[in-house]
Amino acid sequence: MHELKVACSSCSLRELCLPLGMRSADVERLDTLVANRRRVRRGGALFHVGDPFTALYAVRTGFFKTCVATEDGASQVSGFQMAGEMLGLDAISHDRHTCDAIALEDSQVCVIPYDRLEALSREFVELQQAFHKIMSREIVRDHGVMLLLGSMRAEERLATFILNLTRRLKARGFSPTALVLRMTREEIGSYLGLKLETVSRTFSKFHEEGLLAVRQREVRVLDEEGLRRLVNAPGV
Amino acid sequence: MHELKVACSSCSLRELCLPLGMRSADVERLDTLVANRRRVRRGGALFHVGDPFTALYAVRTGFFKTCVATEDGASQVSGFQMAGEMLGLDAISHDRHTCDAIALEDSQVCVIPYDRLEALSREFVELQQAFHKIMSREIVRDHGVMLLLGSMRAEERLATFILNLTRRLKARGFSPTALVLRMTREEIGSYLGLKLETVSRTFSKFHEEGLLAVRQREVRVLDEEGLRRLVNAPGV
DNA sequence: CGTGACCTTGAGTAGCCTCAAGAACTGTGG
DNA sequence: CCACAGTTCTTGAGGCTACTCAAGGTCACG
The missing domain is CATH 1.10.10.10 (Winged helix-like DNA-binding domain superfamily/Winged helix DNA-binding domain)
Known part of the structure; x- marks a missing residue:
């Protein structure tokens, strides 16, 4: 669980990630938000079903899959995440993760403590809007998968x-x-x-x-x- | 498009709907949020794909379906919504609705102007949290449907x-x-x-x-x- | 009482799954 | 650097689930 200091304002992913659609001046305000990075080795888990929810994660490098489980123990891949994409949004609903996130190659994620995100997005409209759009985009993505699976x-x-x-x-x-x-x-x-x-x-x-x-x-x-x-x- | 005045604090759905988990005193602060109600006749549309996004809707009475469309014109039901459930969350991502919402019986919805929701949730932590949980819950629900369709x-x-x-x-x-x-x-x-x-x-x-x-x-x-x-x- | 929408049931079929065997690749230890 | 074990991928044969096409029944409504 190696930790590194990091800043959104100097990140090459700022067009894709949480700073979605912000001006450079705004992006700097995010620099207090991301606590640190975390490395996950290939095959390792970023989080598991049932883990307490404390932070969201943004993929910085690498590649992940998320898996949801049925009651009878079967498991299904619910998504693949690459650089700039967010992990953990499902956990907000019940304060626990509802899927496993597994690295498919050696990866790094930015750790975004959720209480800090909540606090900062109350005083920072652009962040609030970006975050809501990211959640909504995940819903739209899921509908696309449902369409694929259903028809x-x-x-x-x-x-x-x-x-x-x-x-x-x-x-x-x-x-x-x-x-x-x-x-x-x-x-x-x-x-x-x-x-x-x-x-x-x-x-x-x-x-x-x-x-x-x-x-x-x-x-x-x-x-x-x-x-x-x-x-x-x-x-x- | 009949419009009626309404208040969350006196609504029987406050356990299920946006006031999710709030104390009564808090719920009163929502009363400025819901602009009005809107009636939708059976078979009528609350909104269509491509409509500009201005408000979220909470089902007050009745029953809805939402339909997403493929590029080749086929259509699929992506969900059924009953009293207390929210419609329109997918539209936040692109400022346009990405599905049709059709009433399956004569229905009433509460109209929640989105800019007002954004503003109020910046100064009202409980609302912010409730709203995020509702979005996240929608993501979890979609994962459940994906599991159903996939396996x-x-x-x-x-x-x-x-x-x-x-x-x-x-x-x-x-x-x-x-x-x-x-x-x-x-x-x-x-x-x-x-x-x-x-x-x-x-x-x-x-x-x-x-x-x-x-x-x-x-x-x-x-x-x-x-x-x-x-x-x-x-x-x- | 007729019409249109919706539902049920049957027969035949297509697409994907299951089971199985072997090939290709990856990583590890000698 | 090579041999070997384990994992992953490919391909074939046969079977089953859900689909397609079709006909008739039920219900709501004008």
């Missing part, structure tokens, strides 16, 4: 997933065509409501059709338009 | 749905065993990621097995434990 077929789901990843990578200045998946086929399947074999088969199909070049976890997007057509195909 | 089979989905409805009705002082569905089989199916025929068949199956008494939209829960066993059944 798409396997190919549409995987195409949507890949396009979503590339869009987020692009926003962070990475190549939107060459990606290295941080998660297993099983984790992708869990997120998309599919079995790992179906994910694997669908990757192979996309490969055959010239939409993707797939070599284990390395994926290159060869035909973005083709993927997009798949997603927007009306019905069958 | 449950038709019977588990419908059993979960019925148990969820009865729990919410009970919290509002209604009978938890005799319910009248406000929505069609198609709307239930859309919400649960099933076709209407599958919903109908599953209702019939529950009827045969003595779990429910189903007569069109009237449903009586005969064996709540049995439904619960279905949901918690590990795996198959």
Whole structure:
């Protein structure tokens, strides 16, 4: 649990993260908010279901998954988070975390003590607005996943997933065509409501059709338009 | 668009709605917040996708569904809201509504102008906290739906749905065993990621097995434990 | 009493899952 | 640097769940 000092005003993620839409002068007011950073090794947990809620986390570097559990012990991936994205919003409701957050590679997060966020956002309108937008955006994102799980077929789901990843990578200045998946086929399947074999088969199909070049976890997007057509195909 | 004056402090829903967990003295401070009520006739829309966002709504009486749309024009029910539940949280993110809210019976909502909510919650800690909890609770609810859509089979989905409805009705002082569905089989199916025929068949199956008494939209829960066993059944 | 919306039920099918075997890759210790 | 164990990925065969298409029944309402 290594801790480092950090400032939002000098952070390269300020366009994406909590300072969403703030002017530089405003961003400096956030510097008192982020207490410190915390490192999480690959495979390690940032928090578990049931842990008391004290802080939100913003991914600084690395990659996470969040998992929710059913009463009968089954578990499902509810999201993948990359740099600039927020973890722990679900915990505000009951003062305890309702999912596990697991690092899929060595990662660093900014620790945002929640009582401090509450206090500062009472006197700092821009922060209040940014925070509310982030919560709301999470709700919109979840509705998108519900749409995917409720009405798409396997190919549409995987195409949507890949396009979503590339869009987020692009926003962070990475190549939107060459990606290295941080998660297993099983984790992708869990997120998309599919079995790992179906994910694997669908990757192979996309490969055959010239939409993707797939070599284990390395994926290159060869035909973005083709993927997009798949997603927007009306019905069958 | 009939408008009526209203006060949270004299509202019977204050245990469930925005005054979540506040003391009576605090609740009175909310009375300046709710501008007015609005009536929505059965089948009418409270708001549509793309409408500018100005206010949140709390259901006072009646029943709503929210629908999100895919790019190719398909539509899916993303939730059902009853008295005391909030509508419009998704719109904060982009200043526009991202779903349609349709009344499934003649309904009344309390109109909560969002700028007023922001302003008041800056000087009123209890309101700030209640509002954040409501947003967070919506995120947790969505994760539950994702779990349902991603990993449950038709019977588990419908059993979960019925148990969820009865729990919410009970919290509002209604009978938890005799319910009248406000929505069609198609709307239930859309919400649960099933076709209407599958919903109908599953209702019939529950009827045969003595779990429910189903007569069109009237449903009586005969064996709540049995439904619960279905949901918690590990795996198959 | 007729019309339209909604619900039920049946028959056949498609898509995804299960089970299974083997290949490819990763990391570890010698 | 290599051998080996464990994990992850791929692919095939067969089965089951939920879907599609279709017909008829029920109900609300004008």
